Amino acid sequence: MKIDKTPPSAALVVTTGTLGLNGWYTSNVTISTQGSDSVSTPATCTGDQVQGADTTGAVVNGSCTNAAGLSASATPLTVKLDKTPPTISINSDIADGTAYYFGFVPAPGSCSATDATSGPPTPACALTGYDTTVGPHPLTAKASDEAGNVATRTRSYTVLAWTLRGFYQPVEMNGVWNSVKGGATVPLKFEVFAGPTELTDTSIVSLSAARVACTAAEGDPIDLLSTGGTSLRYDTVAGQYVFNWQTPRTPGQCYQITLTTQDSSSISALFRIK
Numbered sequence: 001m002k003i004d005k006t007p008p009s010a011a012l013v014v015t016t017g018t019l020g021l022n023g024w025y026t027s028n029v030t031i032s033t034q035g036s037d038s039v040s041t042p043a044t045c046t047g048d049q050v051q052g053a054d055t056t057g058a059v060v061n062g063s064c065t066n067a068a069g070l071s072a073s074a075t076p077l078t079v080k081l082d083k084t085p086p087t088i089s090i091n092s093d094i095a096d097g098t099a100y101y102f103g104f105v106p107a108p109g110s111c112s113a114t115d116a117t118s119g120p121p122t123p124a125c126a127l128t129g130y131d132t133t134v135g136p137h138p139l140t141a142k143a144s145d146e147a148g149n150v151a152t153r154t155r156s157y158t159v160l161a162w163t164l165r166g167f168y169q170p171v172e173m174n175g176v177w178n179s180v181k182g183g184a185t186v187p188l189k190f191e192v193f194a195g196p197t198e199l200t201d202t203s204i205v206s207l208s209a210a211r212v213a214c215t216a217a218e219g220d221p222i223d224l225l226s227t228g229g230t231s232l233r234y235d236t237v238a239g240q241y242v243f244n245w246q247t248p249r250t251p252g253q254c255y256q257i258t259l260t261t262q263d264s265s266s267i268s269a270l271f272r273i274k
Helices: none
Strands: 010-016 031-032 049-051 055-060 063-065 071-073 077-081 088-093 098-101 108-116 126-128 136-142 150-160 165-168 176-178 187-193 197-199 205-212 233-235 240-246 254-261 266-272
Touching: 010 077, 031 063, 031 077, 049 055, 088 136, 088 150, 108 126, 108 136, 165 266, 176 187, 187 254, 187 266, 205 240
Parallel strands: 098 150, 176 266
Antiparallel strands: 010 031, 031 049, 055 077, 063 071, 088 108, 126 136, 136 150, 165 187, 187 197, 187 240, 205 254, 233 240, 254 266
16 A cells, blocks of 8 residues: 655745845746656656746746655745846937037036936946046936846047147248247247137137257248237237247257147147257
């Protein structure tokens, strides 16, 4: 005589699936019903069940039956599945693929994220990469949801350098050595443009003089000198910057005058003191 009065064991077990954060799965989940019976073996259990759709909580049931016909139900298993990264919005006046001149780059703005299933954590979105220096830059928004899915979105933009024009006559450029009497005042005239916009603010300009080796013979003499003050100014009548440089008084020395603007653009001219 065969007697079995005890139902088999039954349990639900996740056999495949990527476990993300906070109890969420981020890939399809396979749930197996597993059981055993020590008397009337083997136990027959519910087949594998697959959860493939995003859900905030799908309840999975399963049972096992032994050879004596006795059944047992497994404790229900709740599966939270989010395979979909959050949706990101960049809220900025910076347009993708656009170029802006230095000093005219829009503010970075902000970004936001939404997630239909697990929801975004706090902070929901981070915006990085904002830069106003000359060159190409990526503005990147990044967000993750509660399940750990990560999404990124990028806008690329370029910051353009200003255009420097000058030094104008009487100064010669392009590596020419300008010959000038020591103690004389040389007018350095130039213009600065951000695209079509001419800039007039003296605070964006700096000039420096550095002594350099005299690497060439005496160059073109400067005959048109100035008697004005030596401070930098913008001449609204002529429509250009003017800086009157008073040269050192020691003959035979050579100098390089460099104009540098706030965007790091620069031009230089060479002088030999006679």
